[in-house]
Amino acid sequence: MNNNKLSSEHIHNEDYDADYQIVPADWKSMINTASRKTEKLDGLWNFAIDIYDSGIRNKFFEEITKDDLGRDIPVDFNFDEWEKVKVPSNWNMVKKEYLYYEGTTWYTRKFTFYKGSPDERVFLKIGAANYECRIWLNKKLIARHIGGYTPFFVEITDFLEKENRILIMVNNTRVKNGVPALNTDWFNYGGIYRSIELIRVPKDYIKDFYIYLIPNSNFNRIHVSVEIDGEKTDDCNLIIPELGLEKDIKIDPITKKGEIEFEAFPILWSPENPKLYQVQLKYKNDKINEEIGFREIKTLGTKILLNGKEIFLKGVSEHEESIINGRAVSEEEIIENLKLVKELNGNYFRLAHYPHSEKESRLADKLGILLWEEIPVYWAIDFSNEEAYENAYNQLSELIIRDRNRASVIIWSVGNETPNTDERLNFMCKLAKRCKELDSSRLVSAACLVNIEELKIDDKLTQFLDIIGINEYYGWYDRDFNKLKLIFNNSNPKKPVIISEMGGDALAGHHGTVDELFTEECQENIYIRQFEIIDKIDYIKGVSPWILFDFRTPRRLNQFQRGFNLKGLLAIDKKYRKKAFYIVQQYYMNK
Ligand code: GCU
Numbered sequence: 001m002n003n004n005k006l007s008s009e010h011i012h013n014e015d016y017d018a019d020y021q022i023v024p025a026d027w028k029s030m031i032n033t034a035s036r037k038t039e040k041l042d043g044l045w046n047f048a049i050d051i052y053d054s055g056i057r058n059k060f061f062e063e064i065t066k067d068d069l070g071r072d073i074p075v076d077f078n079f080d081e082w083e084k085v086k087v088p089s090n091w092n093m094v095k096k097e098y099l100y101y102e103g104t105t106w107y108t109r110k111f112t113f114y115k116g117s118p119d120e121r122v123f124l125k126i127g128a129a130n131y132e133c134r135i136w137l138n139k140k141l142i143a144r145h146i147g148g149y150t151p152f153f154v155e156i157t158d159f160l161e162k163e164n165r166i167l168i169m170v171n172n173t174r175v176k177n178g179v180p181a182l183n184t185d186w187f188n189y190g191g192i193y194r195s196i197e198l199i200r201v202p203k204d205y206i207k208d209f210y211i212y213l214i215p216n217s218n219f220n221r222i223h224v225s226v227e228i229d230g231e232k233t234d235d236c237n238l239i240i241p242e243l244g245l246e247k248d249i250k251i252d253p254i255t256k257k258g259e260i261e262f263e264a265f266p267i268l269w270s271p272e273n274p275k276l277y278q279v280q281l282k283y284k285n286d287k288i289n290e291e292i293g294f295r296e297i298k299t300l301g302t303k304i305l306l307n308g309k310e311i312f313l314k315g316v317s318e319h320e321e322s323i324i325n326g327r328a329v330s331e332e333e334i335i336e337n338l339k340l341v342k343e344l345n346g347n348y349f350r351l352a353h354y355p356h357s358e359k360e361s362r363l364a365d366k367l368g369i370l371l372w373e374e375i376p377v378y379w380a381i382d383f384s385n386e387e388a389y390e391n392a393y394n395q396l397s398e399l400i401i402r403d404r405n406r407a408s409v410i411i412w413s414v415g416n417e418t419p420n421t422d423e424r425l426n427f428m429c430k431l432a433k434r435c436k437e438l439d440s441s442r443l444v445s446a447a448c449l450v451n452i453e454e455l456k457i458d459d460k461l462t463q464f465l466d467i468i469g470i471n472e473y474y475g476w477y478d479r480d481f482n483k484l485k486l487i488f489n490n491s492n493p494k495k496p497v498i499i500s501e502m503g504g505d506a507l508a509g510h511h512g513t514v515d516e517l518f519t520e521e522c523q524e525n526i527y528i529r530q531f532e533i534i535d536k537i538d539y540i541k542g543v544s545p546w547i548l549f550d551f552r553t554p555r556r557l558n559q560f561q562r563g564f565n566l567k568g569l570l571a572i573d574k575k576y577r578k579k580a581f582y583i584v585q586q587y588y589m590n591k
Contacts, residue, residue: 010057010058010059011057013057016053016056016057017053017056020056020134020141020144021144022134022141022143022144023144024144024145024146024152024394025143025144025145025152025153025154026145026152026394026397026398027394027397027398027401029152029153029154029155030151030152030153030208030398030401030402031123031125031153031199031201031205031207031208031229032206032207032208032209032288033125033197033199034209034288034289034290034405035287035288035289035290036199036201036288037200038125038197038198038199039197039198039199039200040195040196040197040198041087041109041111041166041196041197041198042086042087042088042195042196043086043087043109044084044085044086044087044109045084045085045086045087045107045108045109046079046080046081046082046083046084046107046108046109047082047083047084047085047091047094047105047106047107047108048077048082048083048105048106049091049098049101049103049104049105050103050104050105050106050169051103051104053104054076054077055077055104055106055169056104056169058075058076058077060075060076060077060079060106060167061136061139061141061167062139063079063139063165079108079165079167080110082106082108085107085191087107087192087195087196088127088191088192088193088194088195088196088328089191089192089193089325089326089328090130090189090190090191090193090325090326090327090328091105091190091191092187092189092190092191092326093189093324093325093326093328100554101190102172102173102174102188102190103171103172103173104169104170104171104173105169105170105171105190105191106167106168106169106170107167107168107170107191107192108165108166108167108168109165109166110163110164110165110166111164111166112162112163112164113160113161113162113164113198114162115160115162116200117202119202119203120157120200120201120202120203121155121157121200121201121202121203121205121230122155122156122157122160122198122199122200122201123153123154123155123156123198123199123201124137124143124153124154124155124156124196124197124198124199125151125152125153125195125196125197125198125199126145126151126152126153126168126192126194126196127151127193127194127195127196127197127357127358128148128149128150128151128192128193128194128355128357129145129148129168129170129191129192129193130148130149130170130172130188130189130190130191130193130327131146131147131148131170131171131172131173131174131178131188131190132144132145132146132170132171132172132173133145133146133152133168133169133170133171133192134168134169135154135166135167135168135169136166136167136168137156137159137160137164137165137166137167138159138160138161138164138165139165140159142154142156142159146391146394147179147391147394147395147398148172148354148376149354149355149356149375149376149395149399150355150395150398150399150402151194151358151398151402152398153199156198168192170190170191170192171190172188172189172190172191174188176382177382177385177387177388177391178388178391179375179376179377179381179388179391179392179395180353180354180376180377180378180379180381181378181379181380181381181382181388182380183379183380183555184353184376184378184379184553185553185555185556185565186319186321186353186551186552186553187321187326187327187551187552187553187554188554189321189326189327189328191328193326193327193328194328194357201286202230202284202285202286203230203231204228204229204230204231204232204233204234204283204284204285204286205228205229205230205283205286206226206227206228206236206281206283206286206288207227207228207229207256208225208226208227208401209224209225209226209227209281209288209290209405210224210225210226210404210405210439211223211224211225211279211290211292211405212294212404212405212439212441213266213268213294213295213296213441214261214441215296215297215298215440215441217296217298217308219265219266219268219294219296219307219308220263220264220265221261221262221263221264222261222262222263222264222266222294223259223260223261223441224238224247224249224259224260224261225257225258225259226249226251226257226258226259226281226283227255227256227257228251228256228257228283229256232251232252232253232256233284234251234283234284235248235249235250235251235258236248236249236251236258236281236282236283237249237281237282237283238260238279238280238281239279239280239281239282240264240277240278240279240280241278241280242277242278243264243265243266243277245262245264247260247262251283264294266294267294268294268295268296268307269293269294269295269365269368269407270295270306270307270368271347271368271369271370272368273368274293274365274366274367274368274407274408275293275294276291276292276293276365276366276407277291277292277293277294278290278291279291279292290405291362291365292405292407293365293406293407293408294407295307295407296308296441297410297441297442297443298443299443299466299467299495299496301494301495302493302494302495302496302497302538302539302541303496303541304443304467304496304541304542306370306410311347311541312541312542312591313347313348313370313498313541313542313543313544314344314345314346314347314348314542314543314588314591315341315346315347315348315349315350315370315372315542315543315544315545316340316341316344316346316348316349316350316544316545316547316548316569316584317349317350317352317500317501317544317545317546317547317548318337318349318350318351318352318547318548318549319352319353319547319551320351320354320356320357320360321551321552322574323572323573326552329357331359331363334357334359334360334363335363335367336574337349337360337548337574338360338363338364338367338369339367340548340549340570340574341369341548342367342369343585344569344581344584344585344588345585345588345589345591346369346588347368347369347370348369348370348371348372348542348544349364349369349370349371349372349544350371350372350374350500350544351371351372351373351374352374352416352447352546352547353374353376353378353416354374354375354376355373355374355375355395355398355399355402355403356373358402358403361373361403361406361408361409362406364406364408364409365406365407365408368408369408370408370410371406371408371409371410371411372410372411372413372445372469372498372500372544373399373403373409373411373412373413374412374413374414374415374416374447375392375395375396375399375413375414375415375431376395376415376416377392377414377415377416377418377427377428377431378415378416378417378418379416379417379418380419381415381418381424381427383418383421383423383424383426383427384423388427389427389430392415392427392431393430393431393434396412396414396431396434396435397434397438399412400412400435400438400439401438404438404439404441404442409442410442410443411442411443411444411445411467412435412439412442412443412444412445413444413445413446413447413469414428414431414432414435414444414445414446415428415431415446415447416446416447416471416500417447417448417449417471418446418461420449420451420459420460420461424461425460425461428446428461428464429461429464432444432446432461432464432465433464443466443467444464444465444466444467445465445466445467445468445469445498445500446461446465446469447469447470447471447500447501448461448462448468448469448470448471449470449471450470450472450487452478454490455483455486455487455490456487456490456491457470457487457491457493457497458491462493462495465495466495466496467495467496467497467498467541467542468493468495468496468497468498469497469498469500470497470498470499470500471499471500471501471502471546472484472487472499472501472502473501473502473503473504474502474530475504475525475526475529475530476503476504476505476526481529481530481533484530484533485533488533488537488540493539496539496540496541496542497537497539497540497541498540498541498542498543498544499530499534499540499542499543499544499545500544501544501545501546502526502530502543502545502546503523503526503527503545503546503547503567503580504517504522504523504526504567505517505518505523505560505561505565505566505567506518506519506520506522506523506524506566506567506578506579506580507519507520507560507561507566508520508550508566508568508570508571508576508578509576510560518560518566520578520579520580521579523567523578523579523580524578524579524580524583526580527545527580527583527584527587528583531583531587535587545569545584546567547565547567547568547569548568548569548570549568549569549570549571549572549574550564550565550566550567550568550570550571550572551564551565551568551572552564552565552572553565569581569584
């Protein structure tokens with residue numbers, strides 16, 4: 001019996017977790033962090049794998065190490081002697097023994113906090129933790145979040161001491177009503193894999209700020225909406241120095257929100273000229289600066305128009321992953337991926353199948369690459385489960401509020417390869433509507449499957465989308481390219497279609513005939529034949545081959561794959577370019 005109160009509760013109570021499932025933080029608690037000075041809590045944290053949930057069962061967070069008479073008692077934790085891991089990181093990459101671990105883990109560290117101005121407010125931001133996360137600060141459970149790919153915030157002003165201990169539980173167990181659910185073709189990296197930051201704001205501060213060029217085909221009106229938190233005693237002041245613009249934005253004392261529209265003639269952002277403007281917003285003692293590109297994206301019939309000109313999205317898909325860092329990719333690795341899109345003569349990047357680092361859309365703004373961003377409503381989601389819907393709705397809201405000031409983002413995707421059923425349609429058409437509620441300036445899509453019996457595009461979800469994404473693997477999973485021609489000839493979509501996935505596996509350096517699966521020649525031939533067909537279909541306005549580089553996935557077990565999906569145009573080291581890379585590069589150069 002090793003419980004400090006000699007009770008047997010911790011070994012007989014299997015309902016031990018019930019008291020710790022507090023209401024999760026969600027999109028409503030997000031704050032704009034653009035240009036805000038933050039104090040990173042990144043670095044070495046103490047860490048432990050906790051397969052049996054001992055931490056919750058034995059209430060480690062209470063840190064009881066003495067009995068009522070002050071005598072030391074044996075406990076099953078000593079935070080400061082636990083091993084050290086880097087935050088941010090995925091524990092799977094820390095050591096071989098942890099590669100396939102799925103379950104509960106603990107991160108903890110102490111930190112000293114020096115109070116600033118007497119009325120400042122302090123928030124904690126977790127960039128991303130996969131999959132469920134709970135946070136104790138100074139022994140108090142202050143936050144919980146569900147969803148492994150979006151940031152969340154909690155105000156800690158009243159919980160901070162000078163000397164603090166933060167204790168974070170992260171559990172990456174896959175669950176049936178999760179988003180994603182149990183089965184994905186990607187690796188379930190766990191951990192706190194994007195930065196943890198303290199953010200100090202004045203008592204009254206700018207909570208959210210959203211600016212865009214109104215898609216009126218005249219490129220001459222800007223919309224700004226602002227939300228403040230705290231006391232409403234003033235209006236907001238917007239300045240765009242390079243446009244010689246200064247505007248006051250009236251804040252409603254009840255909603256604490258305000259919006260304004262005004263005429264302006266900005267140089268339009270585009271891949272060829274990724275022009276960004278400094279935009280400042282002030283409210284009392286608070287000030288944020290954003291770098292904003294002004295552009296318009298819309299559809300006209302089956303055309304996609306960027307700034308009024310027809311565009312073909314010459315792209316590629318990617319998972320957020322690197323052989324060294326897992327999902328905790330570095331800024332250098334993100335830049336490397338974006339530069340590979342440019343090397344392919346591309347202008348577009350499908351960030352599959354979940355929100356990538358917010359650094360990626362900021363860098364794409366600078367480099368001039370258009371983005372498809374997506375939430376992990378993937379394959380067999382429990383579409384009749386209300387919790388699953390709330391979770392998807394929240395992850396989508398967090399993604400859009402995080403990135404809707406990024407010119408590079410042109411498409412929000414509400415999911416990938418979900419079944420053409422009524423439950424799923426009800427689930428996803430509401431998500432499509434949510435996109436428009438939060439952002440009327442971008443397009444909504446999803447990666448859909450074709451009707452393989454009738455060989456045509458007829459997914460019911462397409463009526464709720466601006467752009468139809470189609471995943472098809474003719475030449476690979478179905479070796480008959482003629483079916484692809486039939487599908488396109490049998491279909492008559494009234495809106496643009498993007499081939500959101502196509503391709504085939506090839507083991508880098510493995511050569512043979514075009515008919516031998518997993519050879520580079522077989523993969524190369526798929527691209528040659530696919531582009532021959534796609535190029536003749538006028539309503540296809542973009543392609544994002546699957547995938548830029550090979551990636552880890554536990555589903556892939558044959559003697560070529562050995563735990564990796566080999567559909568990359570590059571090997572996982574992102575150095576070796578397979579023969580198919582040059583087919584895509586050539587096609588885009590001529591497009
Ligand atoms: C699907 C799915 C991808 C998967 C790919 C494949 O289309 O969207 O996540 O990796 O096919 O089979 O390689």
